[in-house]
Amino acid sequence: MTKKVVIVTTGGTIAMRYDPVRGGVFPAVTGAELVEAVPPLAQVGPVEVVEFANLPSPHITPRIMWRLAKVIDDLLARDDVAGVVVTHGTDTLEETAYFLDLTVQSDKPVCMTAAMRHAAEISPDGPKNILCAVKTAFCPEAVGQGVLVVANEEIHAAREVTKTHAANPKTFASPFWGPLGYVDEDKVTFRRHSLKRQKIKPAAPVDDVYLIKLVAGADDLFFRCLVDKGASGIVVEGFGRGNVPPAVVPGIKAALDKGIPVVLTTRTAGGRVLDVYGYEGGVKPLKAMGVILAGEISGQKARIKLMLALGVTRDRQALAGYFDVP
Numbered sequence: 001m002t003k004k005v006v007i008v009t010t011g012g013t014i015a016m017r018y019d020p021v022r023g024g025v026f027p028a029v030t031g032a033e034l035v036e037a038v039p040p041l042a043q044v045g046p047v048e049v050v051e052f053a054n055l056p057s058p059h060i061t062p063r064i065m066w067r068l069a070k071v072i073d074d075l076l077a078r079d080d081v082a083g084v085v086v087t088h089g090t091d092t093l094e095e096t097a098y099f100l101d102l103t104v105q106s107d108k109p110v111c112m113t114a115a116m117r118h119a120a121e122i123s124p125d126g127p128k129n130i131l132c133a134v135k136t137a138f139c140p141e142a143v144g145q146g147v148l149v150v151a152n153e154e155i156h157a158a159r160e161v162t163k164t165h166a167a168n169p170k171t172f173a174s175p176f177w178g179p180l181g182y183v184d185e186d187k188v189t190f191r192r193h194s195l196k197r198q199k200i201k202p203a204a205p206v207d208d209v210y211l212i213k214l215v216a217g218a219d220d221l222f223f224r225c226l227v228d229k230g231a232s233g234i235v236v237e238g239f240g241r242g243n244v245p246p247a248v249v250p251g252i253k254a255a256l257d258k259g260i261p262v263v264l265t266t267r268t269a270g271g272r273v274l275d276v277y278g279y280e281g282g283v284k285p286l287k288a289m290g291v292i293l294a295g296e297i298s299g300q301k302a303r304i305k306l307m308l309a310l311g312v313t314r315d316r317q318a319l320a321g322y323f324d325v326p
C-alpha cells in the first residue's frame with residue numbers, strides 16, 4: 001500500500017496574508033492553498049490535508065492541543081498514513097510540540113512546521129518548510145524520535161527547541177544541543193537521535209496552572225494572588241540554578257502549605273535547576289520545603305508538563321517523578 005503523509009493545518013503566519021483593507025496580517029490561506037504552493041511535494045509522496053483550525057498561535061490553548069493530539073493519534077492509527085505534518089504559528093509552537101510529544105501515543109513521525117514570513121511576502125519560508133517537514137515525516141529514521149520541529153531545513157526535538165528570534169526565519173534553535181539533523185535536496189539526515197521519549201498517560205490537561213517569571217527584587221504578590229485563587233499549580237522561572245529572591249519565599253511557602261504544587265525552572269536558556277545554593281532563596285532550602293525541580297526544560301514547557309501530570313495525579317511525589325526525566 002502506498003502510504004501518505006497527512007498535513008494537519010492549525011493556522012499561524014504560514015496560513016496568513018497581509019490584508020490592505022484591515023491593515024495587518026490575518027489568517028487567509030486554506031489547507032489546499034498551502035499544498036498548492038509546494039509543487040515539489042508531488043515528487044516526495046502522496047499527501048492529504050486535514051483542516052483542523054486556522055488560528056494565530058497565541059490563540060492556541062492546551063485544550064486545543066489536547067483535541068489536536070486526539071486527531072493526530074486517530075490519523076496515525078490508519079494503515080495508509082506514514083506520518084503527520086502539523087502547520088502551526090511559531091509563537092507557541094514549542095508548547096504545542098512538547099504537549100504532543102508527551103501525549104501522542106503512536107511512534108510514527110509527527111513533524112511540526114511553520115513560517116516567519118506570511119504567504120504573500122517576498123520569499124516566504126512556508127513552502128520550503130512544508131516540503132522539508134513532509135520529507136522528514138516520510139523518513140523511516142524519524143519513527144520513534146518523538147515530535148519533531150522542522151524549519152529552515154533543520155530538524156529539532158520538541159523538548160529542546162525554542163523560538164529564539166521575533167522575526168528572522170532562522171528562529172527555531174535548540175540552544176546547547178543543536179538540531180537533531182537536517183533536510184537536503186536528496187535526503188534527510190539525522191546526526192543524532194532524540195532522548196527516550198517521555199509519554200504521559202492521556203488525561204485532559206488541568207487549566208489553571210500558572211507561570212511566574214522572576215526578576216531582581218521580585219516579591220511574592222503573584223504567588224499570594226494564586227494562593228487566594230486556589231490555583232492547581234505554579235511554575236516558577238528562577239535565576240541560574242533556580243534561585244529566587246528572598247521576598248518570594250513566603251509566597252512559595254504559602255502555596256505549598258495550601259497543597260499547591262510549585263515547580264522550579266530557570267530563566268537561563270540552558271542547564272538544570274539544582275540544589276547547589278543554601279542561602280535564603282537558594283534551591284537547597286526550596287527543595288527541602290517541597291518545591292519540585294524541573295530539570296532542563298523551560299518554564300513554558302514545565303507548565304505544559306505540570307498541566308498534563310495534574311490530569312493524572314495530585315500526589316506530590318508522583319508529580320515530582322514526572323520531572324525526573326531530562
Ligand SMILES: NC(=O)C[C@H](N)C(=O)O
Pocket residue numbers: 011012013014055056057058088089090091092114115116117
Ligand atoms: N510566525 C508566526 O507564525 C507568528 C504568528 N503570530 C503566530 O504564531 O501565529
